[in-house]
Amino acid sequence: MRRQPLAHDITMRSLAAQLLITPSALQELSHEDAAKVAAYMGHRTIAAGSVFMREGDDTDCDHLLLVLEGELSVEHHPMPGEDKQLVVRIMGPGSLIGELGLLDGAPRSANCVADTTIEAAVLQRHDFLRLLEEDPRVGTRLLLAIAKRMADHLRDSSRKLKLFAQMNKVLSEELATYTRNADSDSQT
């Protein structure tokens, strides 16, 4: 994985600033904020086929990635009724990955696979903390935008958990009916 500071690469930097404020990333930032944030980002090229984030991985997990070019798959939790245990979400340019790691550097919670060669802008945790220190207003707006995105994800998870709980209840009750019927059949 090649890494270099994005600040020396004007095209990449302006692309990062542009993609940072798309709906799939942090729509709430202004163009000026995004340009300032991009100056704190580095650039990475990820080889096609590589698993560049692993669930439970506790090394190299303190950064956020903004996809500039290419596509990746993230393992995603299925909705109730889907027969696969794990579905995959395909993400492309403008997608933001790993914001939890940026905040606390804790192990990754999902696997990410590069489907093609990926060009990405990277915000390391130490550069994020430096931004908060050096430019608290822009840093805070970035943090607020990330926190709002997480709030959306939490509400979404909450809805899914409720659906799952309901689905499990229905399945358990149906199963209990079959079991009771089977018991009474065996006693007759």
Added chain:
Amino acid sequence: MRRQPLAHDITMRSLAAQLLITPSALQELSHEDAAKVAAYMGHRTIAAGSVFMREGDDTDCDHLLLVLEGELSVEHHPMPGEDKQLVVRIMGPGSLIGELGLLDGAPRSANCVADTTIEAAVLQRHDFLRLLEEDPRVGTRLLLAIAKRMADHLRDSSRKLKLFAQMNKVLSEELATYTRNADSDSQT
């Protein structure tokens, strides 16, 4: 619901600062940070038995509550056909409620019922934004602590979703076996 600024109530304010940094709230803040945050909080007394947050409520939902005294239950709205509310959690002093609303003012995602009279410290969204403006360093540390707490909740939700998906799969397979057996029984 009685509301008054906590800043005029030294005892409540110091209690809020103390409880704000317990493990159930925002352990990462320093004592000094917590005292500064408490100065931006108000005080509320909530009557026993009242439902003081309602799922889907889009009014009065832009604040965070820190329980100082008393107990509450966080509930989820029943699914269609269910007659009982699902009690999720009992929470007491030091518990933090409504951080998502603080960030985006979006409708509440759960019902909260006061099991006893509750004394709470309240941080309104506009006071939180004022803190970020007036004291960006303390405001940012508060925001970081809230965001880390949300990251924990997201990872926890992710684990639960996975568990639910596995349970769902097992139940569905078991049910399919019973259904197949019942079908073959009916054909013999």
